[in-house]
Amino acid sequence: MKHALNVTREADFAAWYQAVISEADMAEDSGVRGCMVIRPWGYGIWERIQKLLDQRIKETGHENCYFPIFIPLSYFEKEASHVDGFAKEMAVVTHHRLIADGKGGLMPDPAAKLEEPLIVRPTSETVIGTAMARWVQSWRDLPVLINQWANVVRWEMRTRMFLRTSEFLWQEGHTAHATRDEAVEETLKMLEVYREFAENCLAMPVVAGEKPEHERFPGAEATYSIEAMMQDGKALQAGTSHFLGQNFAKAQNIRFQDKAGEFAHAWTTSWGVSTRMIGGLIMVHGDDDGLRLPPAVAPHQIVIVPMLRETPEDDAVLTYARELRAELLKLNALGEPLRVHVDTKAGKGKRWAWIKKGAPLIIEVGGRDVAGGNVSLVRRDRLYGEGGKLASAVLLRADFIGQAAGLLDEIQLGLFAEAQARRDAAIVRVEDWAAIEKHFTGGEDKVIGWVEADWSRPTGAALGAVAAKLKALKLTVRNTPVGATAPTGTCVFTGEPAVERILIGRTY
Amino acid sequence: MKHALNVTREADFAAWYQAVISEADMAEDSGVRGCMVIRPWGYGIWERIQKLLDQRIKETGHENCYFPIFIPLSYFEKEASHVDGFAKEMAVVTHHRLIADGKGGLMPDPAAKLEEPLIVRPTSETVIGTAMARWVQSWRDLPVLINQWANVVRWEMRTRMFLRTSEFLWQEGHTAHATRDEAVEETLKMLEVYREFAENCLAMPVVAGEKPEHERFPGAEATYSIEAMMQDGKALQAGTSHFLGQNFAKAQNIRFQDKAGEFAHAWTTSWGVSTRMIGGLIMVHGDDDGLRLPPAVAPHQIVIVPMLRETPEDDAVLTYARELRAELLKLNALGEPLRVHVDTKAGKGKRWAWIKKGAPLIIEVGGRDVAGGNVSLVRRDRLYGEGGKLASAVLLRADFIGQAAGLLDEIQLGLFAEAQARRDAAIVRVEDWAAIEKHFTGGEDKVIGWVEADWSRPTGAALGAVAAKLKALKLTVRNTPVGATAPTGTCVFTGEPAVERILIGRTY
Structure with a gap:
């Protein structure tokens, strides 16, 4: 049986992974070492992840803020075990000006060398801890519950799109508490937020648990992770939550006066997930025809492809497609209004392009559909019918509208069940x-x-x-x-x- | 008359500006040169700006994506006038590793010097143009309409929070078109999006117009701006939209084959607004009691302050406050559900804290209000009554709920009208x-x-x-x-x- 990608999971899983990213227009090499360009379809998935996870982070009492991308070198020298863990591969800013090099090009200006080098943040514990030390004086100032959506940089020698890139996007939560118990509770609460998000939104079954001692975050007393199984049987660490004890609070002097007037160090946590989750999505749900997206994180849940032939009939087809979209936009699925796109671009092969991108439901409408009041439906999760032919079903337009939200629910649950069964069997x-x-x-x-x-x-x-x-x-x-x-x-x-x-x- | 800030606009506008930022907990010095920490209240305003502007950017057909933070030095050498404009103050990454310095500290590893320095993006025309050159082959690939929300860095010698910081947050739109007319139309369309957003969401009257030749963006054929007048009579450039002609397309080789089969360079635009807008908000709407926020961008539109006395009565007060919030959350104002916060933190002076933060409506509830079914309302836009006393009105709870959405509309329009009258008179x-x-x-x-x-x-x-x-x-x-x-x-x-x-x- 022929598939849309020119390499299968079975033949070469790594090459298949790259093919999905490329054929689904998710990301590409940027020409900048270790950094990728996240294209609209890939970034749209990240926006969905941000929206759904941000809701959960706020519902659990956290507020977003923003800290500098640059961290002075000396901040890394304070927390010894943190330095050991991170002081290897980081981007170091040493100059603040370029000048002409006298050969028609540019070079760093030797006269503009920084007194203290700045590090492009690999993570923000040190700079956020320094701020917490300013903010926290009394037990009334605790807990501090904050989160940041940001880019971070860890210089990587071998990179792989979404899974390991020198620059990546993530959220990092940082909290400070008055007691050990509260901080442990927070660590486990956010681990559970990640588990629930991964399973209900990404349809990705995960095992939440504690990492062994030697794989802890540098400076942490305990590190927890969610682990997902990819279709090649490998594990992907898809999110982590760290109980930092008083280690960072001591290094950064986050101290408070308790109700009895005694001074004590706070207990801190940190937790994060990144664009790596998108790599997990691909490897859990993708097939030999490309990406398959759970409806909760699909930028478009339903894509309507009008068949345009550059004839006067096109107007009626376009109108039909747009009216269908308007009807669908009135509906809700998975707790939100439907996301429906009409693809009016010029060119052929649009339906297969959306199959490769993993849109959950793809509707094609042509002149015959307009005349009959029909739509032609392809479900991305059940692409082929008997005999290996593309399973395109003709439905009455009204019937499709009636079923649309239910189909999206079904696909969301179906993708999870499929991944869970595969994981459990392995x-x-x-x-x-x-x-x-x-x-x-x-x-x-x-x-x-x-x-x-x-x-x-x-x-x-x-x-x-x-x-x-x-x-x-x-x-x-x-x-x-x-x-x-x-x-x-x-x-x-x-x-x-x-x-x-x-x-x-x-x-x- | 005594006010909440210890400096007035009249006495020292610059010191007043810093006092608002500090007293409203919007941002603070980070300890990292030229970079600020944006605290939750300041970042919450930015999140509102992002949400409302992102909607408008998407409604006009643009898609978000993400490009690397690092730009190779050589990219800046391609477009001569762009280099002249930007090749001054930029953060330059020269090393990718730290090692122990032998004195208990860390230093950049001389063995890990980059062959080509990387620049922390001051703006992304060069790296996005390079991507567009890959994406655009035929007229069918045009227009390319993309936007990026990101951090950028321009090394600034004299910084001022929100107005001019070395790192700032912004959105940068970048588009490529088949014809000059289309690109000019796009430039003006986004200028109008900015004007409408500034006036309707920020309640900030602006003048949209073309900058003179010597203040154009480096490499642009025309630069347009929106200009707002601050309360000290100075102008703040609050957003720009650039028609780049074919300059960047030629430097970066963004070429396409038109319908007739001829090759031509694309016409490009770029446009952006940044966290600087928050500085504008402060200086347009703030008063001697702190910030005043237009309801459309207030993270909390209504803050309910339960008066807690650490007595058994507190439970009833808290329940009353939470029930009031639940009722208010069912309402809409300015096209969205109300945003209502119950401030349960320990400590005194909470009502004045929210006045300084500029929450549009502040409700205090104590035991007497619970008994009488009342609320005590302070409108941030009409703080003082006759005799200079704080104008706190007691209303029946049901009456307040009935009026709440209308009051928010009124405050939004009132702040705009006040700023417009002041600007026009000046x-x-x-x-x-x-x-x-x-x-x-x-x-x-x-x-x-x-x-x-x-x-x-x-x-x-x-x-x-x-x-x-x-x-x-x-x-x-x-x-x-x-x-x-x-x-x-x-x-x-x-x-x-x-x-x-x-x-x-x-x-x-």
């Missing part, structure tokens, strides 16, 4: 190391998913040994799922009594 | 240079507004002479208003026949 329970070795020696390209195992939660050198053992098989501990069943056996690594259940898999 | 028609000299020799601190004059639209050296003459009085030509009355006399500078009517004033 998680295997193992009782010992031999089973892990056996499971993961099927070659890197085979879809072998994750294993669930019990361990003794080793720390320090013992954990290092476990990580090395896993690394030899290109494996990592993904997380300890929140609310997992209590372990029953012994640790698959140490043979000691197990204390936790963990997930192990390959990753990006 | 524009004086002059017939010759002597009248200009006389008008503007009242000292820089006096509110002397603008003058309207006719000129011969000199160019080149003659224009330079005019600019110098004006500069001696700290004056500039603001713009040639779109649709202004035809000139009647002779040029106030050259004595030649006048061809245009212009506005002249001081600025920021």
Whole structure:
């Protein structure tokens, strides 16, 4: 069977991923090292993510604000473990002026060298912590619950669009609390916000859980993640929530006077998700015909393609398409008014272009439809009928309008159910190391998913040994799922009594 | 009469401006040179601006996308006049790694010096033009209508919050068209979008017009602006729209094949507004008690302050406040659901805090209000009653709910009318240079507004002479208003026949 992309998931998953991005006009190389151009369709998905997640962030009491993109070098020197974690690959601003180089070009002006270099933010804990130290004096000033939507830069040697780029877009939440318990509660609350958002909006099943010690955010006391399984069986860390203890508060002197008049350091958290989520969307829902978008995050949920032939009949077709759109705009699905687009661009192949872009419902209307009061409907989630032909159904216009919102609900739930079934089928329970070795020696390209195992939660050198053992098989501990069943056996690594259940898999 | 701020507009306008920003918790110094922290109340205003303007940008057919923050140095060398205009103060990234400096600190790693320096975007014409050259091949690919919401950096020596900061937030629209006429139409269309937005949403009267030749955007064939008058009589350029001709298209090779098969360069435009608009809002509407926000851009339109005394009675007061909010949320004003906040924070002086922040309607409720089914209302636009006392009116709760939406409409229109009357009264028609000299020799601190004059639209050296003459009085030509009355006399500078009517004033 022939598909719209010239490479299949089965043949070359990495090449397929790039093909989806390119054929769906989501993003492209910018010509600037490690940075991508996010094109309107890709950015439209990000706008949907922003809108839906921002609602949730505000409903949980957070306010948005904005901090500088530049962080003075000295800020990174304050929090030792944070420096160790981040002081590697960052964009460093050293000059504030260009001058003519005398050869017809430009160069940094040696006379305009900064006294202290500025770092383009890789994350904003240090600069936000400094502000919190100004804001927080008394218990009345707590909690501080803020969030920022911003661009950040981490110089990456090997980049992949959406998954790992030198510049990316994200939100970073930062909070400060009077007690440890409150900060832990906040950390887990935002983890749950991410889980609910990923599952209900992105239709992406995720496992929320705690990362092992050696994969914590630098300076954190605990790091939690949501982990999604891609169609090649690999894990994608799609969001993180960190309990920072008092480490940052001490480094940045976020102190307050409690009700009894005693001074104490605040307890802080941070949490973020990024444009990486779009990479996850592609790899969870895409197929060999391109992207498939859950209606909740589709910039257009329904695309109407008028078949224009540059004849006088075109006017009637266009009017019909626009009236259909106007009717549909009166409806709600998934708690919001429908998003409907009429594609009036010149040129052919428009229906397949929207299939590749993953619009959930695609309507074609031509002169015959106008005469009959019909529409031709393609569902992106059920593209082919019997015999492998494109399943284009002719419906009465009124019937389609009556069904439209329900179809979008159905597609949203259907994509989630499909991804969940696939993920669940690819998680295997193992009782010992031999089973892990056996499971993961099927070659890197085979879809072998994750294993669930019990361990003794080793720390320090013992954990290092476990990580090395896993690394030899290109494996990592993904997380300890929140609310997992209590372990029953012994640790698959140490043979000691197990204390936790963990997930192990390959990753990006 | 005593006011909430410790400095008045009359006494020291610049100090008053900073006091409003500080007392309204809008923004603060970040500790990072030239960059500010935009706090939740200031950022909330920006989010309102984004939402309302983004709607308008999309309704006129534009799509959002995202381009890299870094622009390779060589991109700036392509368009000569653009380089001359911008190649001065920019943040230059020269290294991509930090290492330990051997003295317990960090330094840029000499081994990680970039082959080509990267510039933190001061504006994105060059990188977007490069992308357009990839996207545009045929007339079918035109027009390209895109917009970006982003941070940009222009290294500024003297900064002022919101008005001139090294980093600022803005939107930049970039379009490419097949014909000159279409591009000119686009330039003027977006100028009109800005005018309508400024007047209807920010309640800020503006004059839309063309900037003189020497104040054009580098590389533009024509630059248009909207100019607002601040309460000290100075002009603030609050938005610009540029017709770029084929200059950028030629430098970046944006070429297309027209219907006849001939190759031609596209015609491009760009247009932007920034966080500077928030500075304009403050200086147009603020008073000696702080900010006054037009309801359309107020993050909270109605703030309910329950008077809490840490007694058992508090529960009833809180419940009453929350029920009132729930009722108000069912209402619409200015085309959107009301935005209502209940301030449950601990501490005193909350009503005055919201007055300083400029919330349009402030409701206080205490035990007596609960018992009587009342609310105590303060209108931010009519703060004082007879005898200079705070005008707090007791209303039946149901009456207030019935009036709320109408009051917000009234405040929106009232703030505009007040600003318009003040501006119009401060524009004086002059017939010759002597009248200009006389008008503007009242000292820089006096509110002397603008003058309207006719000129011969000199160019080149003659224009330079005019600019110098004006500069001696700290004056500039603001713009040639779109649709202004035809000139009647002779040029106030050259004595030649006048061809245009212009506005002249001081600025920021």
